Amino acid sequence: MLDSSPEFSTSIQSETTLIIGPPKQLPDLNATVDNISWDDLGKEGFIIQSLQHNGKSTIWIGGNTDQALLYGTFDFLKLLQTHQDISSLNITSIPQTKVRVLNHWDNPDRTVERGYAGSSIWDWHRLPDYIKPQYLDYARANASIGINGTVLTNVNANAQVLTPYFLKKVAALADTFRPYGIKVYLTARFSAPMEIGGLDTADPLNDDVQKWWDEKVNEIYKHIPDFGGFLVKADSEGQPGPQNYNRTQAEGANMLAKALQPHQGIVMWRAFVYSNETPDDRAKQAYNEFKPLDGKFEDNVLVQVKNGAIDFQPREPFHPLFGAMPETPLMMEFQITQEYLGQGTHLVFLGSLFEEVLDTDTYAEGPGSTVAKIVDGSLDNHSLSGMAGVSNIGTDRNWTGHQFGQANWYAFGKLAWNPRKSAANIAQEWLRMTFGNDEELVTKAKRMMLQSHEAVVNYMTPLGLHHIMGWSHHYGPGPWVTDKHRDDWTSTYYHQASSDGIGFDRTASGSNALSQYALEIQRKYEDLDSCPEKYLLWFHHLPWDYKMKSGNSLWDEIALHYQMGVEQTQGMLEDWQSIKDHVDKQRYDQVLAFLQIQHNEAKWWRDACLLYFQQFSQKPLPEGVPQPEFTLDHYQNFKPLFVPGI
Amino acid sequence: MLDSSPEFSTSIQSETTLIIGPPKQLPDLNATVDNISWDDLGKEGFIIQSLQHNGKSTIWIGGNTDQALLYGTFDFLKLLQTHQDISSLNITSIPQTKVRVLNHWDNPDRTVERGYAGSSIWDWHRLPDYIKPQYLDYARANASIGINGTVLTNVNANAQVLTPYFLKKVAALADTFRPYGIKVYLTARFSAPMEIGGLDTADPLNDDVQKWWDEKVNEIYKHIPDFGGFLVKADSEGQPGPQNYNRTQAEGANMLAKALQPHQGIVMWRAFVYSNETPDDRAKQAYNEFKPLDGKFEDNVLVQVKNGAIDFQPREPFHPLFGAMPETPLMMEFQITQEYLGQGTHLVFLGSLFEEVLDTDTYAEGPGSTVAKIVDGSLDNHSLSGMAGVSNIGTDRNWTGHQFGQANWYAFGKLAWNPRKSAANIAQEWLRMTFGNDEELVTKAKRMMLQSHEAVVNYMTPLGLHHIMGWSHHYGPGPWVTDKHRDDWTSTYYHQASSDGIGFDRTASGSNALSQYALEIQRKYEDLDSCPEKYLLWFHHLPWDYKMKSGNSLWDEIALHYQMGVEQTQGMLEDWQSIKDHVDKQRYDQVLAFLQIQHNEAKWWRDACLLYFQQFSQKPLPEGVPQPEFTLDHYQNFKPLFVPGI
16 A cells, blocks of 8 residues: 555564554553543554654554454554545544444355345355455454454354354354454354254243253353354244244343353344234334333343334334333344345445434434434443344455445444444545545545435335335335235235325324334324425325425326436446546446446336336326336236345 | 567568468468468367568467467467477367367356356346456356357256346357357257247157247347257256157257257257166166167267266266267267365366276277267267366356366366377466466476376275265265165165175176177176276175285275375375475465365265275275274264255
């Protein structure tokens, strides 16, 4: 980066200009700086401090542990790489959440559920004897953005990952990651005591079951002394759980928590639970199941809640559990992989989505009770806190399939460290580190990134529409999906389009999911005048000629949003083409090809959805929206084959 | 390579030292050289000729087509890269087989049957809009070793690859490969007329079926004007075929051949056929099915025959069909991917295996009737000829999982071009081009490569043993595999071990598979004195105390061969360690880790097989063979999970 090799020394020399070390080893240096509260830095926080030492300008990267010094060093490198002024530094950085983990939905056969970047980077078959260089690169990349844990296995994985055959392999990965401050976690299948333990029950209150887990956890810690703990998906989409034994989610989680307590391990218990019966509104289920359990979880349990109540849609209102469980630390679960947001080819910068959720005020304890304050534990003084990101990493040579997918991994790490960091700032940092400091490139690519989330919402699910993607693979439009074995896995369940209008009534006249939010939110969202139009059809069922703030009818407004989304992808394409000479050819070509695919698919979404909804609205397309290229039949009969990620 | 950039010109300048072009564009040059028979070079052959032109030493790379010039240029680069003397060149090189193709057993979901190098390089989902740079690299790599075709899809793939949805994607690949002289082929599922055509039969003699294929082929050629043709696996391992309609393999193949004839396409019809009933000897089946059909195939059909009659074992005698069908061009099918030879981690140079097969004399038309002469068509004057290699290519960053797996891809290409080229020569060329011209490295690594095939035979299946691998995944030892739904998929069927001895009697007193060979071979192999000991237990069932040429008992000899295999892997490991400073660290480390795995697995094979066979021999291990580390129970109960490639 500097075209010169730094000289390293284990003691301070007269020519030393950069010092990396903990205060206890540097008492002289420590005496020269004021106002650094080393206790507050904890084990992960760091300082980067300009100071005078031996009459010379020096920079000190300080922290209490090796891990903190590593974080500080990466942050310093970022300053250099992004051409920041380092003449007078006074940086203190402390992570706002404790557990910052990637969730890999990677199966042991190396397929990746909802993975669009090749296959799993875990080469289980060759472990433990072969440590791929990529494992080190992975650890370094994560450490550079403050991620301190990784759940290696899919939440839907079977119990075999807990057998000695796999534990040896997991231990080899843990050994590789340890120098980078990254702990490994595993998914615990609830029925493991039966499947690999030979018991005839997995009832969490059964003594034999508790004993089996106690011993299994002890065995794991023999392989991995700093094992992080378990992530559990129970009672959801066919996974077994405490419901099978008429036990609560808390009773299930606490059984595992007790087994982990002697080792300082934690349980991340997903709130993505729903019963086998189709509910009147799936959006209400997690709240109904978990809210009554507030305060009933062991201290080492984090309840892991998706950002919204449905399932990682292009846009969702924040999950009503945030703010509803003050006695329980709630961990945020974001999806970095773009299951519902264009998968492997659409440029969608998720920093904007994450920021929107984190900045939203829940009013749980009055104004200012943002989601961020709940997630970082500050609102209710929880010492345990965390953020999980469902990984978008695979074997593709650029890690994430789409070059710009890397930005979403980066954004997740940065927001897990500091949930108040701005998406614009993150985009800019990432661009400078990834493509260089060319100002025209940074300006235009940043514009592309920052409008990309709004664009995908416009061309897929504008104005609060949701879950109208293709059946099962979730690729492309599928508003016609209906009559499946569960109503709440169909599109018609969610959009409720008919000749009288469109949208899911979640007010008191409908499912009343709105009642799960704080009163301020209820009042704001139930009133059509104050409900943000971006959430309109999430909460309201409205006639096609409902008059929007713009003066347009609802039908026209929907059509114009789809059209705007298409135009935004056209704009992104043109922005990218305009900086052709500022990017290396290989990355330029790949991004260009993907932007072209995104633009074509945006048109596909617009045309398919408008033709479908037009059956009910019976209204012409407004001016500015072109006639679709094909008939509705054509779109409905087009069946993409072998879509990745299932 | 030369640390200087050549200057290119479209006409000969006074300073020109290298001329690349066809004779018809270079009449002056052509007049200066004698004895070049341009007609014999055909469309792919080339010359590299030192000559004097305008009073200057010049090198001419000549050929009749762009493709030939490309091959010549790659060959010239090889000379430079391997530090050959280029002062006086007089090279004429003409490919000895016409169709030199890779067979990808790649499924459309990107899994690869018997693939150990990550997932399929074909990113079907993003095609045709995104052309990965690797597609170009793939084409260039193949062209550099003379490969001129690729079958993109698995022989077990379903019919959907023949639908327009996929044909557009195939066409994009064909367009990418075309400049490199590489044609694309597809697998044709025999029942496609029913599965995607709506017919109620796939009977090859049914007019509607013929018409359906005629039209399907016309449609394919509209997408891909130079489409190569079809590869078919019929009536085998559950695949449908002409047997379903009581038709012959020739009737099945000819139907497709007729559809392809107007377009100069070909059919590669696999001889790997066997009925649903378990035969007395599976080794006899392909011969029994195909021999009577000799001369009954259309001119554009190649019958594709595996090198041996069972299934790509570490060592097999040549397939008895070679030499038995003089009226029919037989294409060789080698397996480059190491399904039965250590899969993704064992260093096994297959050049030795390929050479051994090609050099074997079939005596079909008297002495000198080698397999090579049958495959290249020279023995029976076939103008159509070919060689197929089941690909070992995947998304792994080094293409083949194991660094040395690249050598097997290379060896296949070189032997398809010239089946008489020596494996030693190929190994040396590959090493120099891959690791450089360091003499110690080349000497030692070549020694490793050239003994590796014998090593794997020793530690897996010495003395003619075969097919005793783990069930289904074929990974690791499984001599105890028995009682499956087909006897001829078990190990006990093949090794026939009992207290009275071991081996499959294929002489007249047994299955008499030997009768399928020429008389000279029969006589040689049926006589214990003349049967090569490397094939002993392939053709004979012998008592444990049978006296070998060494003077050892059969039991001792088996045990000593397993031990020798282990020692050979130890030797390879030590050879590699001794050249540590001659190889870059990343490749050194990876190969070292894999050699260690190979050595450990060689011991696993030795201990598991000897303990198993010892149950029957009831004899102690001979001196020099250590006691196994674990009990037989331990080995039998060890079940590797999620082995790749299934």
